[in-house]
Amino acid sequence: MYQIDVERAKEHELPEATFAQGPAAYRNTSVERIKNFTEAQFHFWTEDEFARDFRKMLTLEQYRDAEMADLYQKCLGVGPVTYMEDLFREMMNQGFWRNSCPKRLALEFYAPFYLLISISDASPGRQEAADLLTAHIENFIMRHAAQ
Numbered sequence: 009m010y011q012i013d014v015e016r017a018k019e020h021e022l023p024e025a026t027f028a029q030g031p032a033a034y035r036n037t038s039v040e041r042i043k044n045f046t047e048a049q050f051h052f053w054t055e056d057e058f059a060r061d062f063r064k065m066l067t068l069e070q071y072r073d074a075e076m077a078d079l080y081q082k083c084l085g086v087g088p089v090t091y092m093e094d095l096f097r098e099m100m101n102q103g104f105w106r107n108s109c110p111k112r113l114a115l116e117f118y119a120p121f122y123l124l125i126s127i128s129d130a131s132p133g134r135q136e137a138a139d140l141l142t143a144h145i146e147n148f149i150m151r152h153a154a155q
Contacts, residue, residue, distance in 0.1 A: 009062060009083060016052065020045035027094035034098040039153060042095065043145050046121060050141050054128045063125070084122065089114045105152050113152060120144045 017024045020041050023033035053059050066083065069076035081087060092114035099105045105113070121141060128137040 009059075012052075012059075013083075016045065016048060020048065023091075023095070026091075027098075031098075034094055035102060037095055037099060039099075039104060039149055042092075043142075043149070046117075046145060047138070047142060050121060050125065050138060053125050054134055054137070060129075064129075088121075089118050092117055103154050106154050108152065117145075117148055 014024045022037060022041055022045050023030060025033070027034055053063055063084065066076060066080040070080040071077070089111075093110045096105055096113045096117075097110035100107055100110065121144075124137040124141050124144075128134045131137060
């Protein structure tokens with residue numbers, strides 16, 4: 009799963025490693041790349057059979073096994089939030105985003121993504137959830153992008 013994430017990050021020209029491992033990569037990110045990457049991740053987690061099953065397995069197993077709980081957080085919880093926080097902080101430093109709290113921005117950005125993945129599991133029409141995500145991202149950009 010980590011390798012798939014690395015490949016997808018490369019494909020969308022986003023940092024592949026953590027900020028501590030490669031801070032320079034976080035300074036060369038565009039808003040459009042984040043949008044495209046997030047939409048691709050949504051489709052991956054909701055449409056790819058392996059990813060869907062992996063995500064559902066982690067959701068259940070996190071309550072039975074500490075190792076699975078840690079993996080769940082790295083893949084679907086604190087890991088993505090920290091990644092976005094680091095991206096947003098560096099993008100603020102570059103003048104792409106208005107100055108704000110990067111952790112709050114990351115939570116605001118990621119929470120609908122996570123919720124819409126859950127909604128798509130129970131909904132026959134995944135496209136509506138994908139459309140809502142796109143609208144959320146565009147709204148987020150309008151509210152937080154620097155003038």
